[in-house]
Amino acid sequence: MGAAYFYHLTRRPLEDTLTMLLGKAMQAGWRVAIRGADLGRLAALDEKLWLGAEEEFLPHGMSGTDHEADQPILLTTGPAANGAVCVMSVFGADVTAEEVGALERVCVLFDGNDPEALDVARKQWKALKDAGASAQYWSEESGRWEKKAET
Helix, strand or coil, rough: CCCEEEEEECCCHHHHHHHHHHHHHHHCCCEEEEEEEHHHHHHHHHHHHHHCCHHHHCEEEEEECCHHHCCCCCCCCCCCCCCCEEEEEECCCCCCCHHHHHHHEEEEEEEECCCCHHHHHHHHHHHHHCCCCCCEECCCCCCCCCCEEEE
């Protein structure tokens, strides 16, 4: 049974935290799906990942391409077609308690400076908690990541 990790972003941009988490997932040998609610925002994120530092390159691709099942990291608005064991939710994409239970990890990254994103994350936390899913809440408010809550 997996767990959901909520990352409350207040200091670093999404791309920085996502790159760090994706690097850790790759080291663990996990296939990852980055799930977003908006294809346009995912395409912009895809471009930023391609333009990152060469030594931090993360092999990835967008869903809907010929080789999506082969991608170690797949950006998608729907289910993972790449055999992902980790889903990273960005831009308010939904995750379910069933996914949390079936996957190694679900990461929910949200902008704590955006009231709408904060509200969506709070609703997701409550829904997962009420469903009995294991969840952790992490904050970078102090300048480093600290676990603030756990169910």
